Amino acid sequence: MPRTVLVTGGNRGIGLAIAEEFLGRGDRVAVTYRSEPPDGKFLAVRCDVSDPEQIDAAFAAVEAELGPVEILVSNAGITEDRPMLRMQEEQFSRVIDTNLTGGWRCARRALPKMLRGRWGRIVFVSSVAGLRGNQGQVNYAASKAGMVGMARSLAREVATSGITVNVVAPGLIETDMTAALSGTRKSTHLAEIPAGRAGRPEDVADTVAWLAGERAGYVTGAVVPVDGGLGMGH
């Protein structure tokens, strides 16, 4: 049965792969973008997730075209890496506001219609950094760890209404975000990955689509790693 899917930050990287996966499965897919829209395959709406009004407008546009959002993938995210003593308060707040509060805003906007339809899937894209920490990512890891508590609390609130809330925790995935890492930092991370390689955005997309599917209806409050074993044990 086709569903209406909204992927935030779906114009590139992991979000784009997720949107393509749902499209391939026959769903009605919308993505949000902040800078440039992806090519014309999906309904694309401009939305900065740090702005509640833009989120409301984006959901309204998707609802008007495709119907209520039944599957929300909260993927939009940023890094602003610095060692603790060089990190300014704005750099901490900006990352929390985009990654964590942005996800909360989207879930809050999506929820009433999911409750009314008595079916829904919310998937938050977190990170292995939120589980095991990462040097220079106090802000990012805090935002991604926060998603776990948020998802599990919400999962408990809505579990009897046919709505699941889960988290995927990617490891090192080849996108623009990791292309920005220095060669040394990347090879340090790579050396730690039991699978011996970085992941592809499609690896994450498959897991998200499974969590959002009919067959995963009894999976909620889970944190699913997609990391080649990097975060094992956390």
Ligand SMILES: NC(=O)c1ccc[n+]([C@@H]2O[C@H](COP(=O)([O-])OP(=O)(O)OC[C@H]3O[C@@H](n4cnc5c(N)ncnc54)[C@H](OP(=O)(O)O)[C@@H]3O)[C@@H](O)[C@H]2O)c1
């Ligand atoms: N790549 C990895 O190794 C990795 C590992 C673990 C977790 N993750 C997580 O996976 C998600 C996607 O990462 P990626 O690697 O695909 O990153 P990416 O290539 O840098 O893409 C980031 C996406 O987020 C969007 N975005 C950023 N700030 C936004 C804002 N304020 N409002 C709306 N959209 C915003 C970007 O939109 P614009 O293009 O319009 O700027 C872009 O679509 C992120 O949450 C990231 O933390 C990534």
